[in-house]
Amino acid sequence: MGYTITEKILAKASGKKEISSGDNIWLNVDVLLTHDVCGPPTIEIWKKEFGESAKIWDINKVVIIPDHYIYTKNVQAKRNLELLNKFANEYNLTNFYPPFTEKYKGVCHITLAEEGLNIPGKVLFGTDSHTCTSGAFGMFSTGVGNTDAAFIMGTGKIWERVPESIKFIFENVLPEYLTAKDLILQVLNDITTDGATYKAMEFCGDTISVMNMExxxxxxxxxxxxxxxxxxxxxxxxxxxxxxxxxxxNFEIFKSDSDAKYLKEYKYNSQIIEPRVAKPHSPDNGDTARNLTNQKITKSYIGSCTGGKITDFINAAKILIGKKVCVDTFIIPATKQVENGLQEKRIGGKTLKEIFIESGCFLAPPSCAACLGGPEDTTGRSIDGDIVISTTNRNFPGRMGSKKAEVYLASPLTVAASAINGRITDPRDFL
Amino acid sequence: MQQKIISRAFVLGDNIDTDQIIPAEYLVFSLTKKEEARLYGKYALTGIPVQESGLPKGNIPFIEEDKYVTLFDIVVAGKNFGCGSSREHAPFALKMAGVQAIVAESYARIFYRNSIDGGFIIPIESKIKLNDKIETGDLIEIDLVNMRINNICKTTNYGLKDLGVVKPIIEAGGIFNYAKKNKMI
Structure with missing residues (x-):
């Protein structure tokens, strides 16, 4: 009987020869990630539980990337950044990327990738639900809360249930009007927001084999x-x-055995998927952009760990070049590196930054910004009555600010096309 | 761990995500400074759209204005309770509001872990959908010995799932107490 990649990584991290799905096992953690929202309470719990003389299990394995509430005047948010500065200095943390310094990066999940901290076969836990992003590197990565993170910080260990795996196979070349975002929105539409609870989602197929890391x-x-x-x-x-x-x-690359056991398999032909949109107020409330073509919008937003990478902005710029947006459109690069990329990458002789400025977009510095609403003065935060189309990941009530706003999730292509028309638009209309 | 919890129920729908449990703008507050920590109770469940706050009628505030603690110590919800972000502030906010237990059809993983490992509240799974059988304000008894939920107002009762492998952590009061008890740390 074979094993999945997830089972193999967890078996190694637990020091066990054999594990099976459903087992609760203790893992040795390779990297612990935290940020400005969950870092300070994690540190407080760690100090409380291990005492004032508490030791970090391995200072090289703790990564602190402030990214959530950076460009705000909120005093408590500022205080959280100060607490992290103090902690990182006290313990000489090297993997610390403080705002308003040369070392500042931006959104933690993309920073991990850029900084070479995502390594195949390793185990990463982070105090952010989107820690699962790092799984793109063939590693096990998942989100936890402050208490679990504090436990890891002191011991380097945590318990976890070995998940069953669901396989998602995408076949054929992705057409130019589709992106990975359309594929995952299609999956969410099909399996719903609890369709993989406590399961591993494994993505494969020749569509994925040629996809870039972003x-x-x-x-x-x-x-x-x-x-x-x-x-x-x-x-x-x-x-x-x-x-x-x-x-x-050094790292080890794990691959699923051909006779590994999967709970379920889904097979998609990437050529026949349509540009997808998730309607308010759930990522699984799916439809095609084409079907929603009469839906007016008041704001558009391109950013976050999901949709704020350079590939996302290249896609948006392809649509926006030489056009004007007719609703407020926010361009928020995930990281400094992406922000620099906006001035380096060119389409038709123009930099992405020039294209966005000429089309009437607002550019803001890298952070999580309005993906999760945040303090009142957050750039792009939704207000009562807003109808937002966004490249971000969640559209539950109030997610981007006002709970009297509606959020539609889509690819950077669809968001850019919609910004031009002021209503939801299939990107094929502009390609 | 107590054997019985008796209180009024506050009933919610499916997919109550962590932004609805505690909106992100409040996450700046300290969880240990008393004056700030109590704000988590005040703002618990304020992200729920008003028409869905306290089913079946809706429009019922979870906490009265100017109060920090709720009259409803038991939350009854549908499936996928606590989906969304990893914020431990969510079960913490419910605890600060005075919630002792949640009875839902299912939970999102991180919320479930946080509730247990942080020793905040007991997340109990119901055997069947209950948020269409219990109404906000019903007097409820949760029997943690026999794993039953009794609706005292309607004289109905339903089965709850066993707490399973996480029961020792719940009984210890969280992962740190559990680890200390078992001499792991």
Whole structure:
């Protein structure tokens, strides 16, 4: 009987030869990630439980990436950033990326990738539900709360249930009007927001084999939207190319056995999927962009760990070049590197930044920003009556600010096309 | 762990995500400074659209204005309770509001873990859908020995699922107490 990639990684991390789905096992953690919202309470719990002389199990394995509430005047948010500064200085943390310094990066999940901290075969826990993003690198990664994170910080260990796996196979070349976001919205539509609760979602097929790492991250990023414990894609040549020069750590590449057991398998022909939209107020409330073509919008938003990577902005710029947006459109790069990329990447001789400015978009510095609403003065935050179309990951009531706003989720292509028309638009109308 | 919990029920729908349990704008508050921590109770469940707050009628505030603690110590909900973000502030907010137990058809993983490992509240799974059988304000008794839920107002009762492998952690009061008890730390 074979094993899935998730089972193999967990078996290794638990030191067991054999494990089976449903087992509760103790894992040795390779990386612990936290940020400005959950870092301070995690540190408080860790100090309380292990005492004032508490020791971090391994300072090289704790990564703190402030990203949530950065460009705000909110005093408590500022205080949280200060607490992290103090902690990182006290313990000489090297993997710390403080705002308003040269080291600041932006959204934690994309920073992990850029900094070479996502490594195949390793185990990553983070105090953010989208920690599952890192599974695109063939590693086990999942979100936990502050207490679990504090436990890991002191011991390097945590319990976890070995999940059953569900396999999602995508076949054929992705047409130019589709992105990974359309694929994952299609999956969410089909399996719903609890369709993979406590399960591993494994993505494969020849569509994925040629996908770049950023697009793969969009798939694994939204595994949590189906309730999954992790999303995962086997590491391959594209992964190794991405990692080149980013890490000198040794790692092992795990692959699922051909006779591994899956709870279920879903097979998609990527050629016949349509540009997808998730309607308010749930990521599984799916429809096609075409069917929603009369739906007016008041705001559009391109950013976040899901839809704020350079590939996302290249896609948006392809649509926006030479056109004007007719609703407020926010461009919020996930990280500094992406922000720099906006000035380097060109389409038709123009930089992405020039294209966005000429089309009338607002550009803001990297952070999570209005993906999760945030303090009142957050850029792009929704207000009562807003109808937003966004490249982000969630559209539950109040997610982007006002609970009297509606949020539609879509790909960067669809969001850009909709911004031009002021109503939901199939990107094929502009390609 | 107590054997029985008796209180009025506050009834909610399916897919109550963590933004509805505690909206993200409040996550800036300290969880340990008393004056700030109690705000989590005040703002618990304020992200629920008013028409869905306290089913079946809706429009029922979970906490009265100017109060920090609810009159409803038991939350009854549908499937996938606590989906969305990893914020431990969600079960913490419910605890600060005075909630002792949640009875839902199913839970999202991180919320479930946080409730148990942090020792905040007991997340109990019902055997069948209950948010269409219990009304907000009904007097409810949860029997944790026999795993039954009794609706004292309607004299009906239903089975609850066993707490399973996480029961020792719940009984210990969280993962740290559990680990200390078992000499793991």
């Amino acid at each position: 697009e793969r991250m969009t798939l694994t990023n939204m595994a949590i939207e189906a309730g999954a414990i992790n999303g995962i894609i086997e590491a391959d040549e594209i992964t190794l190319q991405y990692l080149k020069g980013k890490t000198n750590k």
